[in-house]
Amino acid sequence: MSELSSAPVPTIPHHSLLVFLLQLAVLLLLALALGRLAARFGMPAIVGELLAGVLVGPSVLSHVWPSLADWLLPKEAGQMHLLDAVGQVGVVLLVGITGMELKFDLVRRRRLTAARVSLAGLLLPLGLGVGVGFLLPSSLVPDGTSPTVFSLFLGVALCVTAIPVIAKTLLDMNLLHRDIGQLTLAAGVLDDIVGWFLLSVVSAMAAAGLSTGTIATSLLHLAGVVLAAVLVGRPLVRTALRAAGRSPSPAPTVAVVTLIVLLGAAATQAMHLEAVFGAFVCGVLIGTSGEPVQERLAPLRTTVLAFLAPVFFATAGLRMDLSALVGPTVLATACAVLAVAILGKFAGAYVGAKLSGLDRWEALALGAGMNARGVIEVVVAMVGLQLGVLGPETYTVIVLVAIVTSLMAPPVLRVAMARIDGHAEAEMGLSGTGTRDLASPPPASV
Numbered sequence: 001m002s003e004l005s006s007a008p009v010p011t012i013p014h015h016s017l018l019v020f021l022l023q024l025a026v027l028l029l030l031a032l033a034l035g036r037l038a039a040r041f042g043m044p045a046i047v048g049e050l051l052a053g054v055l056v057g058p059s060v061l062s063h064v065w066p067s068l069a070d071w072l073l074p075k076e077a078g079q080m081h082l083l084d085a086v087g088q089v090g091v092v093l094l095v096g097i098t099g100m101e102l103k104f105d106l107v108r109r110r111r112l113t114a115a116r117v118s119l120a121g122l123l124l125p126l127g128l129g130v131g132v133g134f135l136l137p138s139s140l141v142p143d144g145t146s147p148t149v150f151s152l153f154l155g156v157a158l159c160v161t162a163i164p165v166i167a168k169t170l171l172d173m174n175l176l177h178r179d180i181g182q183l184t185l186a187a188g189v190l191d192d193i194v195g196w197f198l199l200s201v202v203s204a205m206a207a208a209g210l211s212t213g214t215i216a217t218s219l220l221h222l223a224g225v226v227l228a229a230v231l232v233g234r235p236l237v238r239t240a241l242r243a244a245g246r247s248p249s250p251a252p253t254v255a256v257v258t259l260i261v262l263l264g265a266a267a268t269q270a271m272h273l274e275a276v277f278g279a280f281v282c283g284v285l286i287g288t289s290g291e292p293v294q295e296r297l298a299p300l301r302t303t304v305l306a307f308l309a310p311v312f313f314a315t316a317g318l319r320m321d322l323s324a325l326v327g328p329t330v331l332a333t334a335c336a337v338l339a340v341a342i343l344g345k346f347a348g349a350y351v352g353a354k355l356s357g358l359d360r361w362e363a364l365a366l367g368a369g370m371n372a373r374g375v376i377e378v379v380v381a382m383v384g385l386q387l388g389v390l391g392p393e394t395y396t397v398i399v400l401v402a403i404v405t406s407l408m409a410p411p412v413l414r415v416a417m418a419r420i421d422g423h424a425e426a427e428m429g430l431s432g433t434g435t436r437d438l439a440s441p442p443p444a445s446v
Helices: 002-006 014-040 045-056 066-072 077-101 104-109 111-135 147-159 163-172 179-208 212-245 251-270 275-287 298-318 322-326 328-355 360-371 374-387 392-417 432-439
Strands: none
Touching (some): 014 045, 014 077, 014 298, 045 374, 045 392, 077 251, 077 275, 077 374, 111 147, 111 328, 111 360, 147 328, 147 374, 147 392, 163 360, 179 212, 179 360, 212 275, 298 374, 328 360, 328 392
């Protein structure tokens, strides 16, 4: 026994390392090239980054050049886990950065209107998504997955909103500092917070089983995480950031922020609440710490947004199999889920806006912004695939929803904003730094 315990751990085999390095290089090259191409055509860069994985994965390369596909992407769990590990580090840090960028002063300024729009825009697609989940053919529900958990997960996937996509779209259209732009961001912040909570609860139910005890335990863990973050995490984060900020170099701040996000992700992963939830909470703590860390974190943002995030989205694209859409059942499911996703968000945001006294074009603009799923829905879909709640077909459908809704946002916003009176989109008088930071990441981030 002692001889076994003292034996050195074998290093990664030569061929496995070679394949891993080439996988990273090919996916990163395609993701960056196609992401920039998408941006040139006015589309979110995430569309091109996902397409990189689609081209290399089972949708294209496996049909065009099967031998190369088998060599580059062997059906070996250990080999693919290396690539997945890089993607998981990327998504954890990306979600942490998203949490840092949330501006809660936006919510405070228009809290009642933002709450109405967010609540209606979240509950309606959530309810519709759950209903559709129960109506889908049982063949699309993975073996061993409770139909209830599957339906709840589908509802969560359809109710989320992507702050990075909204911010970048509003910035490109010069709407970020307008009343309607600020209101869209504020409602999106609330949507994001509730969405991460719901994702953690449903993920815990998927991992531990559907029962009253599981739900109660998950909610207690969530409450414990939030309470610990406020009472213990906030002062610790502030102290750590202040100590790191004494250095003239940004390196200590980058290291401390990365450590905080990774530890937070590990803590919630240990509670079966999903690592991304802990990363999000820690990101919010960092962003609301009061310490001037935004400029110092530029190197971290560059690394995540130019390398880790594109690799993650490319690996997400690898899991898509567009050939599955040839089947009439899957194609009908894709159309139904997409219709429900769009209708639910637009109708929910519209109802919330009308209850707040906004006119129909302002309500339409809010619906267009809130309808963009982008980054967040891809993360949710990947979580569902990893947990076994989603199969390859439903995973492909949900990622398609993320792409289509993100592409819809700019043209619908242009139509709505062209019909909004000038006084309705007057400047709110916010400082330039308050919202500009939210959209500071380069196009590769969305």
